[in-house]
Amino acid sequence: MSLQTEQRQHIDTLIQLSEGRETGLGACREVIRRSWARCVDEYRLDPSRPRPVRVLTQQALRDHQESVDDLLHVARAGVDQLHAQVARLGYVLLLTDHRGITVEFRGQRHRDRALRKAGLYLGADWDERYAGTCAVGTCIHDTRAITCHHGEHFDATHINLTCTAAPITDPQGNVIAVLDISALESPRSHESQNFGLSLVTLYARMIEDAYFMHRYRDCLILRYDTAREFVHLNGRGLIAIEEDGTLIAANGSGRALIGEHLHRWPPWSPDRMPSITQLFDGEISDVLGILSACGDQIRAFRARASDATCFVTLIEPRGRRVAARALPASPAPVPALDRLASDDPAMHRVLKLARRLRNEEVSVLITGETGTGKEVLARALHDSGTRASGPFVAVNCAAIPESLIESELFGYLPGAFTGGRRHGMRGLIQQADGGTLFLDEIGDMPLPLQSRLLRVLAEREVMPLGAETPVKVDIRVITATHRDMSRMIGDGHFREDLYYRLNGAQLRLPALRERADRHFVIRSVYEALVAEREQATRLRADAMSALLAYGWPGNIRQLKNALGFALATVEGDEITVHDLPEECLVDAPPATLTLAQQGDEAVDDDGQVLHELLQQARWNISQVARRLGVSRPTVYRRMQRHGLVPPNRRG
Structure with a gap:
């Protein structure tokens, strides 16, 4: 179809629109449909009379350029960079002011005449009120990035152009300029301009931000x-x-x-x-x-x-x-608390409150998922407060058998019951006298003992089994739980009055997967383990990436176990992704994971085949693991199953 025929059809479509008939609009995009309606109804543009390109005089152009002089100074670097990327694809670049006047232009010298004729030139006016639907003018009206491709232009003389524009706004959100790339010829497909739209939007934001920084x-x-x-x-x-x-x-x-x-x-x-x-x-x-x-x-x-x-x-x-x-004076450092986190916002709030509570006698309830470090925080509270010189006694209420928890907590006198120690025993509550009693998993404490604990908190005295006179105790109580205490109270499994005694202040620890400082936590745990083992081993980047990507349902406790496993089994002086437990390999290729998870049905379960592979690799476990597409722990497990022992470890 010739250009003249396309232009006639385009004009006929717009005339139908002006007469209230929209049958020819077809799949026209809504943003273009609205602009065409404005051109007809508001601007009274006649589609049958295409308008000549309007270019300002040199003096008028200078006036427009001077009004945006600060912006032009900032924008030129971005304009040059963008033009360098699109020029080889046949695009020219326009930067207009908020009225659609082209105040900066990058073109193609060998196509100067054709570009001038199309209005792709310095000083050209692309206001929608004059030029009709076009990328610049419609972008200014709608304050949004837009591509106006071929027949989407209102003026029939523009239907061979493709233009993509994005607004540059001031701090109040008002359009102060428009960045546009245009081409005289381009593929017919509208989708061919999608990348250009993303690119122009990106550079418009860069210029906008540079202008903000300058202003x-x-x-x-x-x-x-x-x-x-x-x-x-x-x-x-x-x-x-x-x-x-x-x-x-x-x-x-x-x-x-x-x-x-x-x-x-x-x-x-x-x-x-x-x-x-x-x-x-x-x-x-x-x-x-x-x-x-x-x-x-x-x-x-x-x-x-x-x-x-x-x-x-x-x-x-x-x-x-x-x-x-x-900057106001910084609060005094509290090392025991400061080393628990880097800059995670949730941990920042927890530690900020913990600093305020460290010297107070108020009871503290620490909540969070299993393995988030509740006991570590409790100990840090103790070590950073006025009771630091006293004992810190930790009791896991879920680990002590229910039949023994009463005697363990409250102690007993000689002869209090059959099987007890001959001289009796001071209970854990008494052992914490002058310091801190930490009751972990308080939600697992049997209901009958909750009443006795409530009395201890209220009276600050403990009654050992077999005693007639209570013993005064000076303790601070910190408790922790991963349970939903409100539900337990509602179900009648935990005393409400005891809960409010324990919950003088609540500190909620976030899960490891929620923390913004995961890199800090992993590094801290790793360095502590290395120091304990006096092991000169480094953590390679691929292992750190896998650790950062993993969800850690067991939180810091699981992380410590995973790193401990890697340190125990690593063969060289660095831990790689292949040294980590299998559950941490969430980013491994699907085929690798499938093989690693096959367990007893794995293809190398034939002990003879595995033995041959180990011999060929001179018992280099990492090399065998890579060849099989599994982790090193998998190879070790299968060696153990088949009784395969490296020569240097045979007795």
Whole structure:
């Protein structure tokens, strides 16, 4: 079909639209349909009379360029980079102001005449009110990125063009410029422009953020992202603040975060703007102290509106150091508590409260899944408080047989019952006198004993079995459970009055899979195990990646067991992904996992075959594991099943 025929058909379609008949619109996209309707109904454009390209005079163009001079200064690097990527594909680049006037242009010199004729040139006016439906004009009207491809243009003279545009907005969300790439010829498929749309949107955001940084260069700026690795390089959110935490302005992602807090967006509402500590769960001292308190100058905070973890860094005003003079005095370090976490927001809240409670006599209930480190936190509370010189007595209520728990806790006098010690025994509660009694898995304490424990807490005295006179005790009680205590109380399995005695303050430990500082936890556990074993072994990156990807249903306890296993079985001086237990290999190829999980039915279950493989590899277990596509633990298990022992370990 000739271009003239296509143009006539296009004009006929738009004339039908102007006459109220939409039968020819077919599968026209809704965004284009609305723009065509505006062109006909609001702008009174006549589709049968295509309009010539409008190009401003040199003086008028200079006036438009001067009005966006600051933006042009910032945008040129991004414009050049984008053009370098798309020029070889036949695209030219336009940067327009908020009225659709092209104030910056990158073209193709050998096609200069054709580009001028099409309006793809410096000074061209792409306002929708004049040029009709087009990428720039429709982008300005709708404040959204858009591709206007071939026949989607309103003006029939433009139906061979493909144009993709994205808005650049100011901190209030108003369009201040449009970034556009256009081509005189392109494939007919609309999908052929999808990548261009993503690319233009990306560069528009980069220019927008660079302009934000330039405009607020004399302010404190928070830069954040949901991925720690991208914060310094390309953090999505930018928020300018005063030194007291008052918000000044934000980029698009920042405005969305503020909008979540205000429950409405737009419009921009400076009189209702929250402070930075209302957006993020933390104190202003935590924010101002990011650069000095964190090694990589990034700190994790919880976004209050969405409960998402955001990794935040601080950009200081040009030429002056705000944090150094504005940062309130940091609280004294508490090593026993400080070493339990890095910058996980949930752990930050737990440890902040723990610091306040460490010297108080209030009872503390620690909750969390099994293996999250409840006893470790309880001991840290004890070691960091005024009772640190006293005993720390830990009792696992689920591990002591029900028939013995009463005598273990309360003690007994000589002859109190058959089978007891001849001289009696001081119970664990008495042993904790002057220090801390930690009752782990308190939810498993038998109901009859709960009444006796309640008396201990109320009277601060204990009655050993067989005694007639109670013994005074000076203890602080910390308890822990992984159970749903509210449900247990409702089911009649736990005394409500005892629960409120124990729950003077509650500390909830997050699961390992929920923590933003998993890398810190893994490294800390690993280094502690290496120090215990005096073992010069390093953790290779592929093993760390597998550990970070795993869900850890058993939490830190399971992590410690997995690393302990790897250290016990590793053959060289580094732990690789093949040294980890099989359940940690969530990222292994499906075929590998299938073979590793076949157990007794594995193809190498023939002991002779396995023996030959081991001999060929000179008993290098790692090499055999790689050849079979299984983990080293699997090879060890099958060697044991077949009684295969390396020569250097035979007696």
